[in-house]
Amino acid sequence: MKTAVLVFPASNCDRDLAVAIRDVTGTDPVMVWHRETELPDGVDLVAIPGGFSYGDYLRSGAMAARSPVMQAVAKAAERGVPVLGVCNGFQVLTEAGLLPGALMRNAGLDFVCRTVALEVGNSQSLFTSRYAAGETIGIPVAHHDGNYVADEDTLDRLEGEGRVAFRYAEQVNGSARDIAGIVNASGNVLGLMPHPERAMERAHGNVDGRRLFEGLLEAVA
Amino acid sequence: MKTRIYVTLKSGVLDPQGKAIQHALDGLGFAGVEGVRQGKLIEIDHADNVSDDDLDQMCRKLLANTVIENYRIERG
Numbered sequence: 673m674k675t676a677v678l679v680f681p682a683s684n685c686d687r688d689l690a691v692a693i694r695d696v697t698g699t700d701p702v703m704v705w706h707r708e709t710e711l712p713d714g715v716d717l718v719a720i721p722g723g724f725s726y727g728d729y730l731r732s733g734a735m736a737a738r739s740p741v742m743q744a745v746a747k748a749a750e751r752g753v754p755v756l757g758v759c760n761g762f763q764v765l766t767e768a769g770l771l772p773g774a775l776m777r778n779a780g781l782d783f784v785c786r787t788v789a790l791e792v793g794n795s796q797s798l799f800t801s802r803y804a805a806g807e808t809i810g811i812p813v814a815h816h817d818g819n820y821v822a823d824e825d826t827l828d829r830l831e832g833e834g835r836v837a838f839r840y841a842e843q844v845n846g847s848a849r850d851i852a853g854i855v856n857a858s859g860n861v862l863g864l865m866p867h868p869e870r871a872m873e874r875a876h877g878n879v880d881g882r883r884l885f886e887g888l889l890e891a892v893a
Numbered sequence: 894m895k896t897r898i899y900v901t902l903k904s905g906v907l908d909p910q911g912k913a914i915q916h917a918l919d920g921l922g923f924a925g926v927e928g929v930r931q932g933k934l935i936e937i938d939h940a941d942n943v944s945d946d947d948l949d950q951m952c953r954k955l956l957a958n959t960v961i962e963n964y965r966i967e968r969g
Contacts (some may be wrong), residue, residue, distance in 0.1 A: 731958055738955060767958065774960045777909050821906060821961055846909070 673893055674700035675717040678745070678761075680736045685722035685758065685869065692869035693719065705798040706739040716892045717754050718745055720761030722814070722867060732775060732817040733763030742768050754798055754892055755861045759815055762853070762863030771856055771863045772830070773822030778815070779846025785814040787878060789841035790852055790866060794834045797855050798891045799862045802883035808841055809880040811866035818865040820847035820854075830854055838864055894942050895969040896948055900957045902933035932962075 675693050679686045688770065693701045701719070702712045711718060726735035738741070742764070749755050749770055754852065757765040765771045778784055787810045792803040822830070826848055830836055838853035845865075853864025868881025902908050908930050915929040921932050935956055937948070957964040 690911075730955070734955065734958065766960075774958055776906070776961065779907070779909050781909050819909070846907070885895055 673697050673699060673717075673889065674712055674715050674720060675699070675718045675719065676704045676711055676715050677701045677721060678704050678706060678741055679685050679721070680723070680739065680764075682725050683721045683723035683760070685760075685867065688867075688869045689719050689758065692872050692881075692885055693717075693889075696882070696889050697870060704742045705733065706736065709740045709744060711741070711744045711748055715748065715753060717756065717888065718748055720745070720755070720757040720759060720764050722759030725736035725764065728817070731763075731767065733760055733765075736760070737767035737769075741764045746770060749856070749861050751858050752858065756888065756889060757861070757863040758867055758869065759813075759818075759865045762865055763817060764832055765861060765863040770861050771854060772826050773820055773848075773854070775817050775865070777817055778818045778819050778844075783814075783816045784818070785812075786845055786888075787812045787871075788844050789865065790838045791841045793836040793839050794855075796834065797837055797859055797862065799855070799884055800837050801891060802887035810871070810878055811868055811881055812830055812870045812878075813844060813866045815845070815865055818845040818847065820849075820851040820865075822848060824848050826850075833857070835859075836849040837841045837862055838866065854868055894902075894939055894943070896937045896939060897969065898935040898937065898948070898952060898956055899932060899965045899967065900935065900952075900962050901962055901965075902930055903961055906961045926928040 792807045793803040839850040868884040871878040871881030911929040911931045952964040
């Protein structure tokens with residue numbers, strides 16, 4: 673199993689994500705600097721970490737989405753390689769056009785940093801196979817720009833096609849239709865604001881994120 | 894040559910920051926403020942041979958996120 677974690681200037685959850693992946697696969701992911709133009713050969717999973725890439729300049733994720741490595745990620749996604757974007761990674765994926773919509777400033781304007789209740793919207797995806805549809809789980813969030821926005825047609829399509837992987841089960845940031853995470857039309861790209869890599873072991877106080885990695889890595893093994 | 898690019902939120906996209914600014918103006922006692930929308934002004938210094946199309950592409954590819962924003966180019 674070959675996995676890659678992207679690293680941008682001011683990524684700050686890249687190591688957490690690497691630890692979570694290593695924990696489940698037993699192998700270290702390759703850390704890929706944003707200036708690289710290629711991903712490791714035969715990569716089975718690409719993970720885009722949280723953080724504040726490029727200081728959130730212009731728009732969150734905007735600069736990172738135009739960095740050289742993202743061209744390679746777009747090609748890999750097109751080939752069906754699973755891509756997981758967490759928090760800033762979700763913002764990067766929307767800015768890169770690999771997922772629809774955009775993430776705007778939280779409705780309450782506050783940075784929200786706490787464990788929130790999520791409802792699993794669809795347990796059929798690569799990323800959610802270890803959860804039950806409708807199950808409520810707790811996953812930490814830590815973001816300022818997590819307010820998901822898309823036009824009504826896009827929102828209807830996401831819901832109609834079962835592409836809402838996770839919804840907030842409580843008021844968090846004003847996201848349209850309480851969307852916390854979505855997959856692309858082919859189902860191999862997931863973006864979500866909550867941080868499953870921060871809910872991996874007892875010491876984290878919560879292990880609800882672990883099944884996302886276990887299900888995903890089982891699917892690509 | 895200097896070109897100004899105005900990036901504004903599309904109508905219908907909620908603007909929590911604009912809302913907060915409006916409340917702050919209310920708090921300062923300014924009456925009659927009916928709405929505030931916050932946008933960006935980007936100034937670009939460029940050579941004369943940068944075309945209108947180049948500027949448009951800059952907006953589409955980076956400066957504006959056309960999912961949520963409109964842009965207006967004011968060529969210098």
